[in-house]
Amino acid sequence: MNAMLQPTIESTDAPLMVRGLAHSYEGGKVLTGVDLTLAPGTVLGLIGRNGAGKSTLIRAMLGLMQPLAGEARVFGEPALKLSDKVKERIAYVPQQPEALAWLSAEQMLDYVGRFYPRWDAAFAKAMLRKWDIAPNRLLAKLSPGERQRVDLIRALASQPELMVLDEPAAALDPVARRDLLREIALRAGDAGTTVLFSTHIVSDLERVASDIAFLHEGKLLLHCGVDETKERYARLWLPASMSAAAPAQVLSRHRHEDGSLSLVVERGAHGQWPEATGLPGARLDALGLEDLFVEIAG
Ligand SMILES: Nc1ncnc2c1ncn2[C@@H]1O[C@H](COP(=O)(O)OP(=O)(O)OP(=O)(O)O)[C@@H](O)[C@H]1O
Structure with missing residues (x-):
């Protein structure tokens, strides 16, 4: 292979890497060539207006949808063909979690925990108590904010190396939001967890993100350190x-x-x-x- 075309070590090993990502829906173009490499230990806040394409970008990055063009890799593997080994290292919380809604919070956490080798069951239990979620309530009967809390507990308890949170604070009250930001900062600081979260809340970015990226008109602008801006x-x-x-x-x-x-x-x-x-x-x-x-x- 031509040396010039060989990917760098940084991009092949990166927790997340996308190149030339483009996508359109019937309504028009959403992503028009997004390049992004997330270095290990980065806490990246992804910001953009409603409908800017943040969820689309996140889903394409993780291989949850096929973009019209471009490449997405997670820990070096093609996002659309992730091995179980890589999946164990990732936690993703969608904007509106819906999966396994027929289970109770406790059942869902017990079930999901079996797939993660580093699952912290004691943490999951303690967080359910702290965030006032009755363990035996069905997920389908929880409010959007409670449902989001349970999914965040799932993500945190799996002790992932990469955590991707789509507007994690959107339905949270200020106390839960502060708890979540503290957990993100702790994980990033102590365990070197890489985090990508989308948000509209600029003060959350300032509190916890090391880097920001602004999605605007299909492209990432201002991808740099928060202090640098x-x-x-x-x-x-x-x-x-x-x-x-x-x-x-x-x-x-x-x-x-x-x-x-x-x-x-x-x-x-x-x-x-x-x-x-x-x-x-x-x-x-x-x-x-x-x-x-x-x-x-x-
Ligand atoms: N499955 C779909 N089919 C058609 N259009 C879609 C689909 N998903 C998203 N869109 C459109 O693509 C655009 C980007 O949506 P997306 O959800 O990625 O934006 P977002 O930045 O996450 O928005 P928000 O901040 O409001 O959550 C929007 O105009 C949306 O209506």
Whole structure:
């Protein structure tokens, strides 16, 4: 094989790796060429507007659906043909868990636990108590938030090397959400668990994620360290008289009624801001994560 075409060690061993992932539904294109490699121990927060394609990306990454194009690998194996050995190392919690709804919470956890060599039955029991789930209640009779809690307990108790959570906090109350974030941080810190979770809640990202990726218009933007975003991106405001000097490469561009421009700009390879930031009358503002997303997606 041509050395140039050989995959790097990083991409072949990565807990998750996708290249050129593209998918469309009847309504149109959702993913238009997504590349992502998750290094071991990363806690990646995937953010994007409703309908941006986060669930589709997650499902394609894990081989739960076949994308129209592209490649997805989990611990080096093709996602669509994962061996049982790799499946044991993964826990996935969908946005709306529905599986095994005819079992009680305790029955489901006992049953599923048999498939995981590192299953922590004591943890599962303790979490059911802590999160007020009656062990003998049927999953089908639980509220969406309770159902989501049971599935999160399942994921955590399996002590996976890779945990993928699709909007895990969506139906959780603030106390359970805080517990979950603490568990994620603990697992990532102590056991080096790799985590990917999608969310709309920027403060959750700031609390627990090491990295963020923003899914927008079918592509991943801003895939970088959470702390890095504040250093790397800013809002440049240019008065109308200077708008012709706006840089061509920007992440977003809004023209105001008075002709002035607001642009989200990025530092160059050597850490420099675009030249236009030095123009008389130009203003560069720092952006918090939430503002950054609103500027780009709004
Ligand atoms: N099975 C399907 N058939 C047709 N369209 C679909 C299907 N699944 C998703 N879509 C559409 O694809 C787009 C992306 O959906 P997806 O659920 O991946 O987005 P999301 O970012 O997870 O959204 P949300 O944040 O609202 O959960 C949406 O417009 C959705 O309506």
